[in-house]
Amino acid sequence: VGDRDLAVAPPAEAEASADRALRRLGIAPGEPFVLVAPGASCTARRYSPSRFAQAITRLGRAVRMPIVLTGSPREATLVETIRVRARSACVRSLGGDSSVVELAAIVARARLLVGNNSGPMHLADACRCPMVILYSGTDLEEQWQPRRAPATLLRRPTPCEPCYRFECPYHMECLDIPASEVADACLDMLERTAHRARVPARIGAASSAPGS
Numbered sequence: 001v002g003d004r005d006l007a008v009a010p011p012a013e014a015e016a017s018a019d020r021a022l023r024r025l026g027i028a029p030g031e032p033f034v035l036v037a038p039g040a041s042c043t044a045r046r047y048s049p050s051r052f053a054q055a056i057t058r059l060g061r062a063v064r065m066p067i068v069l070t071g072s073p074r075e076a077t078l079v080e081t082i083r084v085r086a087r088s089a090c091v092r093s094l095g096g097d098s099s100v101v102e103l104a105a106i107v108a109r110a111r112l113l114v115g116n117n118s119g120p121m122h123l124a125d126a127c128r129c130p131m132v133i134l135y136s137g138t139d140l141e142e143q144w145q146p147r148r149a150p151a152t153l154l155r156r157p158t159p160c161e162p163c164y165r166f167e168c169p170y171h172m173e174c175l176d177i178p179a180s181e182v183a184d185a186c187l188d189m190l191e192r193t194a195h196r197a198r199v200p201a202r203i204g205a206a207s208s209a210p211g212s
Contacts, residue, residue: 005147014104018098022109032065033111035114037070037071038116039071039115042166044136044168045118046175048172049081049082051177053085056069056091059186063187069091070094070098070120073096107120112129112130112132115134116135117136117138117139121144124149130150130190131152132151132152136172139162152185154185156173
């Protein structure tokens, strides 16, 4: 395979649905927002919900833009738990109502994605959306890390990585990252990419390298 870059082109109906969903949250077309996707397919790749809430609270105090939570239907309870715990008036929630193509369109509109090593990370890479990822020790970074979008990957080195496990028997030491560090990484990424031209989701591969 010569070109391994990801690209995504949501259909027009998904684009319109994304605009409607954001408008229901009070977010106008073109208005910047931070998208937070706290879920993952297994618990071994999920950052602590309480720390997610703490990071969102800190971030909400520092940025003047909405912070939007999203997840799959089975992650609706997780999303709501974090929304309730986050002490910030700027936090909104999409719940678990978005389809994959709608989520792709929403990611393409986000100023920043914050999440785990999961599907939204790959959508953000395809959309060239800057991101901060809590990347657990289940996999090697070089296996699944973003290739094109600016990305900060956060994790602690552990002797058991990569474990390829679905559940962690060691209290998730690889993701023992303070919420303040996550919030600071988000602020740093927002600053570093403040003037970066985003490539629309329906366009193919970008020519710039990650973090440029």
